[in-house]
Amino acid sequence: MIVCLDSGNSRIKWGVHDGKQWLAQGAVAHAEVEQLRQLVGDWPHPAKVMLANVAGAEAGGRIREQLAPWLPVFSEARSEETRCGVTNQYRNPAQLGVDRWCALIGARGLSRTAAIVVMAGTATTVDTLDADGNFLGGLILPGGELMRRALAVDTAALPFANGSHADYPRCTDDAIVTGCIEAQVGAVERAWQRLGNIDKVCLLSGGNAASLAPHLGIRWRSVANLPMEGLLRLALDA
Known part of the structure; x- marks a missing residue:
């Protein structure tokens, strides 16, 4: 199972994929980032968690804080060649x-x-x-x-x-x-x-x-x- 998070200027979009299809998707406002904690309870053992964040380091830190149990499988995407x-x-x-x-x-x-x-x-x-x-x-x-x-x-x-x-x-x-x-x-x-x-x-x-x-x-x-x-x-x- 793979969890993807797209942290934009206004909202954090998320999706859970099982390798074949999206099982669930949603979005929360940055001001309500604590709602992401529910994902850890609903999907406790993802193989990978991927984040794309353009909302700044502080927003990225708050996302990681809410998803702390997932940090061992957490990766942040970067633009490459x-x-x-x-x-x-x-x-x-x-x-x-x-x-x-x-x-x-x-x-x-x-x-x-x-x-x-x-x-x-x-x-x-x-x-x-x-x-x-x-x-x-x-x-x-x-x-x-x-x-x-x-x-x-x-x-x-x-x-x-x-x-x-x-x-x-x-x-x-x-x-x-x-x-x-x-x-x-x-x-x-x-x-x-x-x-x-x-x-x-x-x-x-x-x-x-x-x-x-x-x-x-x-x-x-x-x-x-x-x-x-x-x-x-x-x-x-x-």
Whole structure:
């Protein structure tokens, strides 16, 4: 049994895998990290525990504290130059966010074609894999909520918008929400077009993926948690 934990900016996602399928998955807010203790009671003897953490050393320490009985089989993923069929072409491979690295590995396990790997969360990342598994590079954007908050905080008259997407917005809230979605979708579609007329797939993951998916004008496939799929592959590859 393998336990995977993806510690992002807002939440800690977890999953339990038996080598064939996910037995259970869930998520807790960082402020409620003590809820992770229940996992130790429910799944007391994992063979491996894998963590990807982008929330900082303090958050990582709190996670370890809650999962102390698992520390003998605990491993934290790090971005590398090459692993599981993916070659990291970042100028400094170690500086690539480990969540992005794990998502790329997860994507490679799901598809052997070129891929646009999108994680829509607090931030939105749009990463490109070629058909040989080379990570060519990627984009980082503020997520939709961060975009809306920036307009509310840093302008004198704009609200924190709670509108809807529209082809031709006719109120300020709709204009802001539509603009934020169109910016995100546009970045994804430009990355897609940059790959050219080849066999490729767009893999869409993250808590805000559902807000982008209906507006994409390209083929896409939803994956519940790509970083956890990558963590699973890393655990099986060790």
